[in-house]
Amino acid sequence: MRIGIIVGSHRKDSQSAKVGRYLASVIERRRGVSHWTLDLGKTPLPLWDEALFSQGEQWSGLPALKAQLDSSDAFVMIAPEWHGMVPAALKNFLLLWGAGSALSHKPALPCAVSASAGGAYVIAELRMSSYKNNRLCWLPENLIARRVKAICNEDAAVDDAALQAEFSARSEYAIDLLVAYANALRDVRALDIIDHETFMNGL
Ligand SMILES: Cc1cc2nc3c(=O)[nH]c(=O)nc-3n(C[C@H](O)[C@H](O)[C@H](O)COP(=O)(O)O)c2cc1C
Numbered sequence: 001m002r003i004g005i006i007v008g009s010h011r012k013d014s015q016s017a018k019v020g021r022y023l024a025s026v027i028e029r030r031r032g033v034s035h036w037t038l039d040l041g042k043t044p045l046p047l048w049d050e051a052l053f054s055q056g057e058q059w060s061g062l063p064a065l066k067a068q069l070d071s072s073d074a075f076v077m078i079a080p081e082w083h084g085m086v087p088a089a090l091k092n093f094l095l096l097w098g099a100g101s102a103l104s105h106k107p108a109l110p111c112a113v114s115a116s117a118g119g120a121y122v123i124a125e126l127r128m129s130s131y132k133n134n135r136l137c138w139l140p141e142n143l144i145a146r147r148v149k150a151i152c153n154e155d156a157a158v159d160d161a162a163l164q165a166e167f168s169a170r171s172e173y174a175i176d177l178l179v180a181y182a183n184a185l186r187d188v189r190a191l192d193i194i195d196h197e198t199f200m201n202g203l
Helices: 015-028 050-054 062-070 088-095 120-128 161-190
Strands: 002-007 034-039 074-080 107-113 143-145
Touching: 002 015, 002 161, 015 034, 015 074, 015 107, 015 143, 015 161, 034 062, 074 120, 074 161, 107 120, 107 161, 143 161
Parallel strands: 002 034, 002 074, 074 107, 107 143
Antiparallel strands: none
């Protein structure tokens, strides 16, 4: 099994990337589960335009990314809360994949990141939109890395022990659930009932 971690901050050295590294270490402890990361701060994607459909030069890197997504059974989507919103880089990423794409009918764990006590808005935003056409399946469990500077640090001595324990327990639980959903949704994708020709766009 393979899990893709998508880091949604525009910043090259973001707290979201730090949380991504922490969640990668949680995934690594599951036998037979590997991971890869797309950090949209370090590897920005072009903004969506029509040349996407005519192999425009700016999209030359897309087949390699598609191959990574195709080989993934599940995703962790990390979204810092910026002005109460999901950053444009992550929305743009989600815009690139439609019905029957590499995201369709695969589970995704949303993880919000906030420097303070925020994060709920981006979880609501991801759940409300972002999956209609690509059919990504948001897990009914999410993570919010609140007071993010006090958790998930490479040097654990810098962490707030109580906050870290809380985030760690939820992360272990949520990643176990993600793996279970990934196994279950493989069976759903194998059924002969998914029809994206008749029902290309969701309502
Ligand atoms: C443009 C911008 C807007 C932000 N708005 C919010 C916000 O609305 N709520 C919040 O809790 N934190 C907000 N923050 C702080 C982020 O939570 C903080 O930068 C955190 O480190 C996550 O962002 P990062 O992954 O890019 O580092 C904002 C940060 C930036 C750069």
